Amino acid sequence: MSEEQVKNLEKQFEERIARDEKIEPKDWMPEKYRKTHIRQMSQHAHSEIVGMLPEGNWITRAPSLRRKVALLAKVQDEAGHGLYLYSACETLGVSREELYEQLHSGKAKYSSIFNYPTITWADMGAIGWLVDGAAIINQVPLCNTSYGPYARAMVRVCKEESFHQRQGYEIMMKLANGTPEQKEMAQDALNRWWWPSLMMLGPTDAESIHTEQSMKWKLKRKSNDDLRQQFIDQTVPQADLIGLTIPDPDLKWNEERGSYDFGEIDWDEFWQVVKGHGPMNKERMKARVDAWEEGQWVRDAAMAYAEKKQERKEKQAI
Amino acid sequence: MSTKNWPLWEVFVRSKNGLEHRHCGSLHAADEEMALENARDVYTRRSEGVSIWVVESKHITASNPEHNGELFEPAQDKVYRHPTFYDLPDEVKHM
Numbered sequence: 001m002s003e004e005q006v007k008n009l010e011k012q013f014e015e016r017i018a019r020d021e022k023i024e025p026k027d028w029m030p031e032k033y034r035k036t037h038i039r040q041m042s043q044h045a046h047s048e049i050v051g052m053l054p055e056g057n058w059i060t061r062a063p064s065l066r067r068k069v070a071l072l073a074k075v076q077d078e079a080g081h082g083l084y085l086y087s088a089c090e091t092l093g094v095s096r097e098e099l100y101e102q103l104h105s106g107k108a109k110y111s112s113i114f115n116y117p118t119i120t121w122a123d124m125g126a127i128g129w130l131v132d133g134a135a136i137i138n139q140v141p142l143c144n145t146s147y148g149p150y151a152r153a154m155v156r157v158c159k160e161e162s163f164h165q166r167q168g169y170e171i172m173m174k175l176a177n178g179t180p181e182q183k184e185m186a187q188d189a190l191n192r193w194w195w196p197s198l199m200m201l202g203p204t205d206a207e208s209i210h211t212e213q214s215m216k217w218k219l220k221r222k223s224n225d226d227l228r229q230q231f232i233d234q235t236v237p238q239a240d241l242i243g244l245t246i247p248d249p250d251l252k253w254n255e256e257r258g259s260y261d262f263g264e265i266d267w268d269e270f271w272q273v274v275k276g277h278g279p280m281n282k283e284r285m286k287a288r289v290d291a292w293e294e295g296q297w298v299r300d301a302a303m304a305y306a307e308k309k310q311e312r313k314e315k316q317a318i
Numbered sequence: 319m320s321t322k323n324w325p326l327w328e329v330f331v332r333s334k335n336g337l338e339h340r341h342c343g344s345l346h347a348a349d350e351e352m353a354l355e356n357a358r359d360v361y362t363r364r365s366e367g368v369s370i371w372v373v374e375s376k377h378i379t380a381s382n383p384e385h386n387g388e389l390f391e392p393a394q395d396k397v398y399r400h401p402t403f404y405d406l407p408d409e410v411k412h413m
Contacts, residue, residue, distance in 0.1 A: 027383045083360050087344040303322050306349035
């Protein structure tokens with residue numbers, strides 16, 4: 001294809017997206033569109049998969065059967081979300097094995113929030129309330145993104161995510177209304193998860209390298225700073241309601257803006273965690289790689305069994 | 319021992335009797351039995367279905383969007399296939 005033909009195709013492509021038409025797997029697309037989508041969708045899938053680890057840590061120690069079934073269901077949903085997203089990603093011509101390889105080798109990133117430890121039961125509450133809350137804010141606009149398989153996967157994910165946040169808030173509410181020790185545990189979890197949750201919405205607009213192109217392709221509908229403000233404005237009253245304090249001395253309602261002003265985010269910490277130096281980066285990756293490697297014989301056995309069955313069937317047919 | 323990767327399967331779910339099966343995504347499984355079981359866990363955790371079809375992705379033949387013109391455009395000028403093409407007086411009832 002000549003350069004001019006490609007330019008022409010690109011122009012038509014951008015026009016289709018501007019008209020809100022969806023792009024489907026077999027449609028022509030610019031190589032950059034394909035690559036950007038593989039990167040974002042696989043990062044998203046990896047985050048769901050690694051995201052099971054901090055919570056999996058508490059399944060056997062949930063304080064009641066009610067909490068245990070809810071946490072199990074939530075972690076199972078995250079596995080499901082990872083699978084929807086991996087399969088959507090594979091429609092762009094990348095294999096599941098390549099995607100796993102990128103995660104396990106450290107080439108691909110996942111959400112930095114999962115590199116923090118879950119040290120008390122209240123962390124299950126804080127994660128559901130804050131981390132899933134921030135994830136919902138990030139994800140809802142993606143239900144209208146331009147790539148059809150991604151948009152459809154996101155519709156399913158968003159439908160399921162709301163229970164995650166509600167069960168988390170319920171845990172926090174219960175602890176906040178409990179004994180002084182329980183309330184302190186809830187406050188401590190909020191103190192530790194608040195700032196990482198704000199960072200989860202991504203670097204400030206000034207430093208975000210992908211924003212402009214992503215807006216055009218509807219991979220992004222609002223800027224990171226706008227999403228963060230939205231998260232803060234909706235979460236502060238939720239904390240007030242259960243008598244917990246947001247750990248930010250600069251947090252103040254700004255009448256004029258109709259929003260909360262908030263303190264400086266420690267971006268050095270964010271970049272440290274992104275670069276692999278968070279408290280749990282190594283442990284998370286090790287748990288993930290171990291699970292994959294130790295499952296190899298099961299996958300091989302299942303494949304060998306399937307082939308044996310197939311051969312037997314073919315023999316009988318003769 | 320085989321070191322082959324599990325093949326890809328497409329999943330179709332009927333949400334309730336009376337409706338058609340609809341494509342809802344794909345997954346990897348060693349054989350059709352496992353594909354059905356995995357489809358149940360991945361795509362029907364909240365009573366989304368009463369029936370599941372799985373088919374190995376390699377068995378699906380898809381049309382090429384580059385041929386959309388010759389495939390689908392001929393239908394566009396065949397307005398006579400639609401009832402509104404025919405002019406009838408308003409007095410005609412039940413038609």
